[in-house]
Amino acid sequence: MTGYLRLLRERWPALAFGFLAVFWGNFGQTFFVGVFSASIQESLGLGAGRYGAVYSLATLASAVTVVWAGSLIDRVSLRRYTTVLCLGLALAGILMWQASGVIVLALGFYCLRLFGQALLPHTGMTTMARCFDDHRGKSLSIAGSGVPVGEIVMPLLGVALIAWLGWQQTFLFIALFMILFALPVMRLLIRIASLHVPQTRDESQAAAPGRARRVMLTDYRYWLALPGLMAPPFIVTGIFIHQDFVIASKGWTPAWFALCFVVYGTVHWLASLASGLLVDRYSAIRLLPFYLLPMALGLLVLSLLSGQWVALLLMILLALTIGSIPPITGSLWPEVYGVENLGTIRSLNMAIMVFATSLSPIVYGYCIDYGVGPGALFLFSALYVLIAAVLISQSYTRGNSQA
Numbered sequence: 001m002t003g004y005l006r007l008l009r010e011r012w013p014a015l016a017f018g019f020l021a022v023f024w025g026n027f028g029q030t031f032f033v034g035v036f037s038a039s040i041q042e043s044l045g046l047g048a049g050r051y052g053a054v055y056s057l058a059t060l061a062s063a064v065t066v067v068w069a070g071s072l073i074d075r076v077s078l079r080r081y082t083t084v085l086c087l088g089l090a091l092a093g094i095l096m097w098q099a100s101g102v103i104v105l106a107l108g109f110y111c112l113r114l115f116g117q118a119l120l121p122h123t124g125m126t127t128m129a130r131c132f133d134d135h136r137g138k139s140l141s142i143a144g145s146g147v148p149v150g151e152i153v154m155p156l157l158g159v160a161l162i163a164w165l166g167w168q169q170t171f172l173f174i175a176l177f178m179i180l181f182a183l184p185v186m187r188l189l190i191r192i193a194s195l196h197v198p199q200t201r202d203e204s205q206a207a208a209p210g211r212a213r214r215v216m217l218t219d220y221r222y223w224l225a226l227p228g229l230m231a232p233p234f235i236v237t238g239i240f241i242h243q244d245f246v247i248a249s250k251g252w253t254p255a256w257f258a259l260c261f262v263v264y265g266t267v268h269w270l271a272s273l274a275s276g277l278l279v280d281r282y283s284a285i286r287l288l289p290f291y292l293l294p295m296a297l298g299l300l301v302l303s304l305l306s307g308q309w310v311a312l313l314l315m316i317l318l319a320l321t322i323g324s325i326p327p328i329t330g331s332l333w334p335e336v337y338g339v340e341n342l343g344t345i346r347s348l349n350m351a352i353m354v355f356a357t358s359l360s361p362i363v364y365g366y367c368i369d370y371g372v373g374p375g376a377l378f379l380f381s382a383l384y385v386l387i388a389a390v391l392i393s394q395s396y397t398r399g400n401s402q403a
Contacts, residue, residue: 003280013189015139019145022121022125023146024089024120024178026151026154027112028115036162044105052361056361058106062354064351066122066354067348070343070348073343074344078127089115093173094175095107122350124143125346128330135280137275142273144330145269148272152265161173212340213345213348221395221396222395225288226352227387228385232325233353235299241360249373271319272324278327285336285397294318294320294321295320298314298321299382303382304379
């Protein structure tokens with residue numbers, strides 16, 4: 001870990017920007033928003049089905065928007081772009097504070113998912129991938145650590161704030177926090193780290209986002225990799241959203257599964273740090289075929305075995321895959337396609353991942369409603385991941401770049 005310590009000493013302002021962009025994006029992540037679900041449904045008189053539909057539609061709308069909005073980072077100064085995102089997340093808090101019906105709630109969810117789940121992490125990770133070359137894997141790991149740290153801290157923070165202020169006033173607190181604290185800090189870090197314009201930026205190339213998308217979308221290797229890129233967000237979201245079904249079918253207790261979440265967050269963080277070191281040593285392309293294997297094994301264990309220990313092993317194996325995603329996929333795109341249009345390329349992939357997270361609750365929900373048991377459901381999920389792993393191993397290879 002000496003490499004991390006040396007990097008932190010030398011480049012701490014840039015790394016702090018990346019980490020905080022990802023960490024504050026957790027205000028829009030499902031694991032934080034889910035803390036408010038019961039309070040929102042009770043306050044607005046919404047059933048679980050209608051509430052879930054509003055949330056899914058808002059997530060889908062944000063996935064469509066992020067294709068355009070995420071590409072703007074290639075053409076707008078980072079200070080201005082970050083300012084808009086912080087104000088957008090503050091707007092989300094204000095909308096949630098004032099939500100008294102479905103329409104305002106949907107707009108609040110849309111802004112939370114767009115500016116929180118999608119664009120702030122996109123900004124942090126894109127900036128790290130652009131500004132670091134030799135240490136790209138480690139920088140992406142440090143920035144990506146904002147998610148597992150958030151998984152450990154943010155739900156507890158949400159519960160405490162709701163108990164203290166109430167759910168709507170909590171969102172007002174978030175809005176004020178983003179305006180009065182987060183925004184000035186982010187602008188200060190941009191200035192200290194001189195992150196205004198990436199050194200590798202090529203304005204003539206960055207002005208053509210459509211061309212960058214065409215290069216990627218006409219590359220057959222991308223389509224071989226796509227099922228594997230979609231698998232982790234699709235499956236993890238499906239399991240976590242329908243965790244009551246999993247817990248009941250396996251005979252676990254909610255308290256035990258909640259404890260396993262703490263282990264999940266810890267392993268997620270450690271896996272991200274370890275993957276960053278491996279990426280810098282071997283490259284993302286060489287590691288790509290392997291990162292799905294822990295998830296496939298975890299799903300096989302879940303489908304075939306029972307016992308309290310299965311929950312713990314499942315969460316560890318899922319965390320190994322999820323934790324390796326930021327450094328591996330974050331480094332993959334600049335390795336293959338370069339950095340000039342990195343925001344455009346990342347935004348399209350971010351949109352696809354967000355779409356996957358909105359689709360899996362519906363797919364898993366229908367399977368459960370039609371009587372598909374956990375053994376069959378998670379066995380098919382494991383087979384999908386294994387097939388995706390084979391396809392992704394045949395996609396990008398060293399020495400075959402279109403950058």
